[in-house]
Amino acid sequence: MKSYTAAFGLAAFATQVAAHGYLTSPVPRQPGNKLKAACGSQIFNQWSSDINGNIQGALQNAGQPDYDAAACNIWQCKGMKLEEGGNVESFTAGQKVPITFNVAAPHTGSANMSVVDTATNSIIGSPLITFDNYASTATGVTDAEKNFDITIPSDLGGKCITAGDCVLQFWWDSPEVKQTYESCIDFTVGGSGSGSAPAPVSSATPVSSAAPVVSSAPAASSAPAATATAVAAAPSATSPAATPTPAAGGSALPAEFTVQEFISWLKAETGTASKKARRHARAFF
Numbered sequence: 001m002k003s004y005t006a007a008f009g010l011a012a013f014a015t016q017v018a019a020h021g022y023l024t025s026p027v028p029r030q031p032g033n034k035l036k037a038a039c040g041s042q043i044f045n046q047w048s049s050d051i052n053g054n055i056q057g058a059l060q061n062a063g064q065p066d067y068d069a070a071a072c073n074i075w076q077c078k079g080m081k082l083e084e085g086g087n088v089e090s091f092t093a094g095q096k097v098p099i100t101f102n103v104a105a106p107h108t109g110s111a112n113m114s115v116v117d118t119a120t121n122s123i124i125g126s127p128l129i130t131f132d133n134y135a136s137t138a139t140g141v142t143d144a145e146k147n148f149d150i151t152i153p154s155d156l157g158g159k160c161i162t163a164g165d166c167v168l169q170f171w172w173d174s175p176e177v178k179q180t181y182e183s184c185i186d187f188t189v190g191g192s193g194s195g196s197a198p199a200p201v202s203s204a205t206p207v208s209s210a211a212p213v214v215s216s217a218p219a220a221s222s223a224p225a226a227t228a229t230a231v232a233a234a235p236s237a238t239s240p241a242a243t244p245t246p247a248a249g250g251s252a253l254p255a256e257f258t259v260q261e262f263i264s265w266l267k268a269e270t271g272t273a274s275k276k277a278r279r280h281a282r283a284f285f
């Protein structure tokens with residue numbers, strides 16, 4: 001009984017270890033009925049229980065009968081849709097927008113935030129901010145990687161007027177774990193005419209001035225209108241993470257696992273479970 005209780009405590013901990021990151025402010029896309037209809041109930045459940053998860057992990061459910069690859073479009077916003085009643089930010093051209101991203105577990109990689117045209121899944125202009133070295137497990141996560149400002153481009157080629165047409169997508173890819181994380185904020189920009197003057201919003205969270213890894217992309221105003229860069233699929237797209245197999249007899253814990261699989265693994269590891277769990281905990285932190 002006692003060890004069973006301990007297993008649940010560790011399972012809760014493991015869920016957090018398997019988590020990676022998601023935008024927290026402004027309010028990003030959330031799982032809902034449209035996601036479920038397009039991507040299936042497994043992926044819906046996955047994002048609902050752990051919104052920080054990676055795309056490669058979710059793709060293990062690509063064989064489910066209710067997964068529709070085209071409708072899910074998982075490489076855009078992790079398949080997350082603008083749901084009924086979902087948050088849509090109303091920006092003005094040139095507006096400075098403070099962004100907050102929660103790095104739940106660091107994995108070294110690169111990241112950027114871009115305006116993505118959802119119909120074509122292409123970046124409008126150039127990325128608004130680029131991190132060449134993001135969430136490094138070697139040097140740590142800086143405050144500037146979690147709290148930063150982006151500036152809404154002044155020329156979006158006449159797009160982004162209707163809710164759902166454009167998102168601010170935060171994209172983070174970590175080759176070391178072959179995982180990609182995306183999160184999106186829906187927004188519109190007012191059309192040309194009155195009220196299009198920049199309305200800077202003061203940042204609630206000061207961004208560290210020492211941010212050597214952050215290289216802001218040139219303002220989109222200097223970029224040609226409606227220049228669209230194809231959003232390439234992540235390099236690890238074709239190599240989904242290995243299917244977790246909680247095996248018996250001293251096997252290593254897979255990099256990705258569900259709570260249920262973790263419990264099975266713990267049971268299989270009776271006697272040495274707590275020792276191994278501690279070792280894994282050290283490996284993660």
Ligand SMILES: *[C@@H]1O[C@H](CO)[C@@H](O)[C@H](O)[C@H]1NC(C)=O
Pocket residue numbers: 110111112113114116123127130169171230231232233
């Ligand atoms: C920026 O993010 C997009 C996905 O939105 C990705 O395809 C692209 O490779 C990234 N570019 C850079 C320079 O990081």
